[in-house]
Amino acid sequence: MAQVMMKDLNKKYDEVHAVKDVNLHIRDKEFVVLVGPSGCGKSTTLRMVAGLEEITAGEITIGDRIVNDLPPKDRDIAMVFQNYALYPHMTVYDNMAFGLKMRKFPKPEIAKRVQDAAEILGIQELLKRKPRQLSGGQRQRVAVGRAIVRHPQVFLFDEPLSNLDAKLRVQMRVELKRLHERLETTAIYVTHDQVEAMTLGDRVVVMKDGWIQQVGEPLELYGKPANRFVAGFIGSPAMNFVEVTVADANGALWADTPGFRVKVPLASAGRLGPYRGQRVTLGIRPEDLRVATGSDGADHSFDTVVEVVEPLGSEILLDLKAGPNVIVARVEPTVRVKHSDKMRLALHPERVHFFDNKTELAI
Amino acid sequence: MAGRAGSGAGMVEGARWRRWVFFYVPLTFFVVGTLFPFYWMLVTAFRPDGELYRPWRAVNNTPFWTTQPTVEHVLYLFKQTMFASWLWNTMFIALLSTLIALFCGLLAGYALARLRFPLAGGLGTGIFVTYLVPPTLLFIPLADIIRDFRLGDTPWSLILTYPTFLIPFCTWLLMGYFKTIPKELEECARIDGASRVRAMIQIVFPIATPGILSAGIFAFTLSWNEFIYALVFLSSPQQKTVPVGVVSELIRGDVFFWGPLMAGALLGSIPVALIYSFFVEHYVAGLTGAVKG
Numbered sequence: 001m002a003q004v005m006m007k008d009l010n011k012k013y014d015e016v017h018a019v020k021d022v023n024l025h026i027r028d029k030e031f032v033v034l035v036g037p038s039g040c041g042k043s044t045t046l047r048m049v050a051g052l053e054e055i056t057a058g059e060i061t062i063g064d065r066i067v068n069d070l071p072p073k074d075r076d077i078a079m080v081f082q083n084y085a086l087y088p089h090m091t092v093y094d095n096m097a098f099g100l101k102m103r104k105f106p107k108p109e110i111a112k113r114v115q116d117a118a119e120i121l122g123i124q125e126l127l128k129r130k131p132r133q134l135s136g137g138q139r140q141r142v143a144v145g146r147a148i149v150r151h152p153q154v155f156l157f158d159e160p161l162s163n164l165d166a167k168l169r170v171q172m173r174v175e176l177k178r179l180h181e182r183l184e185t186t187a188i189y190v191t192h193d194q195v196e197a198m199t200l201g202d203r204v205v206v207m208k209d210g211w212i213q214q215v216g217e218p219l220e221l222y223g224k225p226a227n228r229f230v231a232g233f234i235g236s237p238a239m240n241f242v243e244v245t246v247a248d249a250n251g252a253l254w255a256d257t258p259g260f261r262v263k264v265p266l267a268s269a270g271r272l273g274p275y276r277g278q279r280v281t282l283g284i285r286p287e288d289l290r291v292a293t294g295s296d297g298a299d300h301s302f303d304t305v306v307e308v309v310e311p312l313g314s315e316i317l318l319d320l321k322a323g324p325n326v327i328v329a330r331v332e333p334t335v336r337v338k339h340s341d342k343m344r345l346a347l348h349p350e351r352v353h354f355f356d357n358k359t360e361l362a363i
Numbered sequence: 364m365a366g367r368a369g370s371g372a373g374m375v376e377g378a379r380w381r382r383w384v385f386f387y388v389p390l391t392f393f394v395v396g397t398l399f400p401f402y403w404m405l406v407t408a409f410r411p412d413g414e415l416y417r418p419w420r421a422v423n424n425t426p427f428w429t430t431q432p433t434v435e436h437v438l439y440l441f442k443q444t445m446f447a448s449w450l451w452n453t454m455f456i457a458l459l460s461t462l463i464a465l466f467c468g469l470l471a472g473y474a475l476a477r478l479r480f481p482l483a484g485g486l487g488t489g490i491f492v493t494y495l496v497p498p499t500l501l502f503i504p505l506a507d508i509i510r511d512f513r514l515g516d517t518p519w520s521l522i523l524t525y526p527t528f529l530i531p532f533c534t535w536l537l538m539g540y541f542k543t544i545p546k547e548l549e550e551c552a553r554i555d556g557a558s559r560v561r562a563m564i565q566i567v568f569p570i571a572t573p574g575i576l577s578a579g580i581f582a583f584t585l586s587w588n589e590f591i592y593a594l595v596f597l598s599s600p601q602q603k604t605v606p607v608g609v610v611s612e613l614i615r616g617d618v619f620f621w622g623p624l625m626a627g628a629l630l631g632s633i634p635v636a637l638i639y640s641f642f643v644e645h646y647v648a649g650l651t652g653a654v655k656g
Contacts, residue, residue, distance in 0.1 A: 052550050073556040085547035089569045102556030146555070 002063035033201035078147035259323025260302030468533025494531035540574030
C-alpha cells in the first residue's frame with residue numbers, strides 16, 4: 001500500500017521528447033488510469049514507474065522512497081503486460097510462483113499464495129497447464145494472478161485488455177474493478193480506450209504529446225473538460241464541435257453560425273463576454289441533443305437534415321447536417337427518420353461547452 | 364479431379380503434366396544428384412579391392428553395387444592407420460570449440476539484441492564482417508600467431524582458431540533468435556525480482572533452446588568438417604583430424620586407397636548425421652525462429 005508521486009517527470013529519447021513535465025500524485029489505494037492516443041507518453045510514464053525506462057529528469061517516489069535509481073525488482077511493484085508475457089516454458093503454477101521464488105519465500109507460503117490467487121481468479125484447474133494451452137482470457141487471468149500473489153505496493157497495468165475480444169474485455173474490466181475493490185492496492189492503469197478509463201479509474205489522467213491534459217474523476221472529465229482535446233477524447237460518440245461567432249443581440253449573447261443560432265446560457269455568458277464578436281468553438285455532446293418539441297424555444301433549437309441513421313438498438317445515432325456543419329445526435333430508439341428527412345433539434349443549454357480557438361482551453 | 368490431385372503435390376497447381384514437369388522431374392534430379400555421392404561412398408567403402416580395381420569394361424564389372432561386401436577397409440582404417448585417434452581428436456576439438464563459441468555467442472548475441480550501448484550497431488556489423496574474411500586468407504596470419512604461442516601441432520591450435528569463425532556465426536544466429544523473444548518476458552521477470560543476468564538465464568535461455576541447439580549443431584558440424592586450418596596447423600599423424608587424416612594418410616603420392624578413403628569418409632560423417640537426426644525438429648524451429656507462447 002503506497003502512494004506514488006511523480007515530480008517534473010521527463011523522458012527524452014534521442015530526438016523524441018516523450019514525456020514532458022509530468023506531475024502526478026497518486027494516493028494510497030487509488031486506481032488511476034492514464035489514457036490518451038498512441039504515442040502520448042502514457043506507456044513510457046508507466047515504464048518509468050516500473051523502472052524499465054530510465055528517467056531523463058524528475059523524480060518518482062513510491063511509498064516514501066525515491067525510486068529513480070532502484071532496479072525494477074526492488075521497487076515492490078507488479079506489472080501486467082498487454083501480451084500477457086507469460087513464461088512459455090513454465091506451468092501456470094510456476095509462472096505465478098516465479099516472483100515469490102525469486103524472493104525466497106518458503107515453499108508452503110508460495111503454495112498458499114498461489115492457491116489463494118488462483119481461487120480469486122477462478123483458475124485453480126489451470127495451474128498445471130502451460131500458457132500455450134490457455135485461451136486469451138485465461139492467460140490474462142494468469143498474468144493478473146502472477147501480479148497479485150506478491151502483494152506488491154503498486155500494480156501497474158499496461159493495456160492489459162487490448163488483446164482480448166470485445167465481449168471478454170468488458171467482462172475482465174468488471175473483474176479488474178472488483179479485484180481492486182477487494183485488494184485495495186494502489187494501481188496505475190494505462191489504456192487508449194476511454195471507456196476502460198472512465199469505468200475503471202477513481203481518477204483519470206488524459207495525456208497527449210507527452211503532456212498531461214487534465215486529471216480528474218471520470219464524471220468531472222466528462223462534464224467539465226479542461227480543453228478541446230479532452231472534450232473530444234472522452235465520450236463516445238465524440239463531442240460535436242462547431243465554430244461559431246459570439247454575437248450580441250437583444251441583450252443576450254448568441255452563438256452564431258450559418259447552420260444555426262443559439263442563445264448562450266447565462267452561466268456561460270459572463271465568461272464568454274470578452275469574446276464578443278470573435279470566433280470560438282462550441283462543443284455539444286450527442287447525448288445532449290434531442291428531437292425538438294413544440295415547447296422548445298427558438299433560442300436553443302435549430303433545423304437539420306438527416307444524412308445517416310445508425311440504429312444501435314438501445315439508441316439511434318443520427319448524422320445530421322445543420323448548414324455546413326455535420327452534427328451527431330444520440331436519440332431515442334423510437335424516433336423514425338430516414339435519409340434527407342428534415343428534423344428540428346434542441347440542445348441542452350446548460351451542457352454547451354465553449355473553447356478558445358487559439359488556446360483550445362475551455363472558456 | 365486434377366485440382367484435387369494437384370493439392371496433394373502442394374507446390375504446383377494445374378494439369379498433371381505440369382506437376383510432373385515442374386515438380387517431380389526436378390525433384391528427382393535433385394534427390395539423385397544429392398544422394399548419389401553418398402551412395403557411391405557407401406558402396407566403395409564395402410567393396411573388396413578386387414572389385415574396386417577391376418577394369419571398367421570387364422565382363423563381371425558391377426560399378427553400382429557389390430556382390431561380396433566386406434569390412435576389410437574399415438578394419439584397415441583402425442589397424443593400419445590412426446583413424447581412432449583422428450576420430451577422438453576431431454570430436455574433442457569440435458566439442459570444445461563449439462562450447463567456447465556458444466558461450467561467447469550467447470552473451471554477445473544477447474547483448475547485441477537487447478542492451479542499448481554506444482556503437483552496438485557498428486559492433487554487430489563488425490562481428491559479421493569478420494565472418495566474411497575467408498579462412499584461406501586468414502590462416503596465414505593465424506599460423507604466425509599459433510607459432511608465437513607455440514601451439515602448433517596441438518589440438519589447442521584448432522580449439523582456439525575455430526571460434527574465430529564460429530563466434531560470429533553463433534552470435535548472429537542467436538541475436539536473430541533473441542530478437543524474436545518478446546522483451547516483456549524479461550521485463551516481467553525483472554519486475555518479479557530477477558536481475559538482468561538471472562532473467563537471461565532463467566527466462567530467455569530456456570525459451571531460446573531451439574536457437575541455441577541449432578547454433579551448437581551448426582558450429583559442431585563446421586568444426587567437424589573444417590579442413591584448411593587443420594591441414595596447416597597439425598602435422599604429426601597422431602594429432603590429425605578425420606578430414607585431414609583421411610586425405611593425407613590415405614592418398615600417398617598419386618596412389619588413392621579408395622576403399623579406406625571412403626570408409627573413413629563414411630565413418631566421419633556418421634556422428635554428424637546422428638546429431639542432425641536427433642535434433643532435426645529443434646533445428647528447424649531454431650532456424651525459422653518460432654516462439655510459441
